[in-house]
Amino acid sequence: MTRRVLLGNEAIGRGIVECGCAVVASYPGTPASEILEAVLTFSGETGHPIHTEWSVNEKVAYEVALAASYTGKRAAVSMKQVGLNAASDPFMRSAYLGVKGGFLVVSADDPGPHSSQTEQDSRFYAMFAKIPVLDPSSPREAKEMVVLAFALSEEYEIPVMLRPTTRICHARQAVPLLEPIRDARAARFEKDPRRWAATPGAVLHLHRRLTEKLARLAADDRLAPTLVPGDGTYPHTCIIGSGVAFAHTRDVLEELGLSGKIDLHQVRVPYPLATTFVNEVRPAYEHILVLEETYPVIEMQLADRMIAGRGSRLVPAEGELTPEIIRSVLVKFLGLTPTAPAAVSTQPGARPTLCAGCGHRAAFYAIRETFPRGIFPGDIGCYTLGVNLGAVDTCHCMGASIGQAAGFYHAYAQDGTDFPTIVATIGDSTFFHSGIPALMNAVAQGARFILVILDNHTTAMTGHQPTPALGRTASGQPSQPILIRDMVRASGVTFLRELDPYDMEAFTTCLKEADRHCRRAGGGVAVIIASHPCVLQDKAALAGTARTLCVTEDCTACRLCLDDLDCPAIGWDEEADRPRIDRVACTSCGVCVYVCPVRAIVPGPGSRA
């Protein structure tokens, strides 16, 4: 059997291909983005054709994959945990109606959180929707669980969730590779309106069937927790772990010299928790510690006040269960002699910044300088980093910038006084994801604000997946481009300009013109598409052509370029006592040339590279 070192997400993607899955849909988001990319890679490598798509958002992705399952084929949808919020409408009902072909829902959680607006626990969502959820403790196990999930889904005709966390998605491990199942089933949708179009009258019946399925799942021996037994050193005591917290607990027990000295249960299916386990574990032990991420899903099902865990606060109620936290919990739970406190970081690390040459920086700088008293609702993507430039005041969830801009306008406008300039910023991919309904709503409700669509022609934050505007699919096939300007016009917007924010003067003039439109009789929402390709994608084209920039003797060391522009290519030269431009990092975008009040930044003598 061949083995290959795979990222957890690649292992999941490989598992999906090996299971003969026919349709896979997703919307990119950390930590889930690499799953669909791996499906594409392995589908090509194994010659197993799959319909893959970067859908416009998670709700649409869910509905596309779900209908494919209705035809009897295997289908999967993958997303990050907050993506499931967007997909929650079809998700909830799919539990009631069930599925035909195996249907896998991958919702990747981000305890910590590292790259998310919440650290919510998708296992609670599974419990809320009443669908089973599998919680892998390693990339290898994640792949095994994909196989189990498809089998369970078909056997019980129910969607099955796989819930990896960041530390599984972005862990690497050698994983066995198998040949994909050659699945010959043809699409056949069997009409059954009482099920697939169930009216409220039929829903109660479907709910009863769902409850029965869950009872059978809870009694299914294949899904019961497994035990690494102790040797009796700690009688009547056990630890119950799931996910990567279980894996880290094994390592920490070894560090403490306690491997094999205490009963350690692994829960692979946190919901529904095996009935026999629930009934037997409580009388069998006096002391139980539950270690799980991120909310107390297992702990609540054991519903026993004697249990130590997130609920009892022996385990912190929030955050990732890193080895050092698990260690301090075990010391308390087992009554061990506390060792010296673990060494800690003595400095915070560097914060993230927009890349040198990023078009968003030019747009944000112009917005803040033009409207120093403006209100700036922002959105989700690289451009959330506009907060470093003081040009992002809110960040909530995908598409919220536009809805919030309208809300700010209505709240200020009803006071009858002059309303502040409101500038919402949203990226191109996020605009397609959920900005369009909010824009239509804002226009229809008479809101007045400026919307700057930061169009870098890609989904940059998550690794450059295509947007609907690009005219190509996930697999690189040509498709009908859907232009942002067409969507803006169709939403009823009458003020629309499109320009490159690198042209700072023109962009600033355009912002002022947009503000006048918001304030004139009959005015409304003004939209500016700030269009500049992502420098990470265009770096190759830039190298060797642009000329370097340098700082001249005219510099007054006012630090404005350093402090207000947040550009990683500008540092401080202690010897010369003025800013220095990093020749490797600088892309010669020229925004600092415009920003410098004494014009002391000029093109340098040599070309880069």
Place this chain on the structure above:
Amino acid sequence: MRQRILISGRGGQGVLTLTRILAEAAAAAGHEIITSEAHGMAQRGAAVLSTVKVGAFHGPLISPGEAEVGLFLHAANLPVHGHYLRPDGTAFVNGMDMAGHAAVDATALASASGSPGSANLALLGYAAGKGGLFAGPACFEDAIRSVTSARHLGGNLAAFRAGVEASQ
């Protein structure tokens, strides 16, 4: 063989590439391997940390004070991530005159080798050449070949070899 390695740098410096190379090299040498790496917002220039655990481990993260080896692509990250090292652990640092650490100007080595973006590989070459890692330079060269795209292979190998040479 059991070795816990942390790789610390700034997003964009090639921490992920080093993580992949170490993972491939360990697997090729027949060791169990599990790693953890940072994706998403942190890749935009923030301090990032990867962990590599070679041997019979289960979880991907390293406890503070447990790493045998640290590869620091940015000297300013020492106070940020240095606490993961064991008291007897070795830090290989991209920098000059780092008291108590194995320091090498990997950025200058990479530039001199004609590949200014490959300081990560120069530091890896230095650490491997010093015998500080679970395998020697030859094993890592193979891993570099398997991980790097054709366009970057020449530059990466040149920087790696410059690092090995500087270690002798």
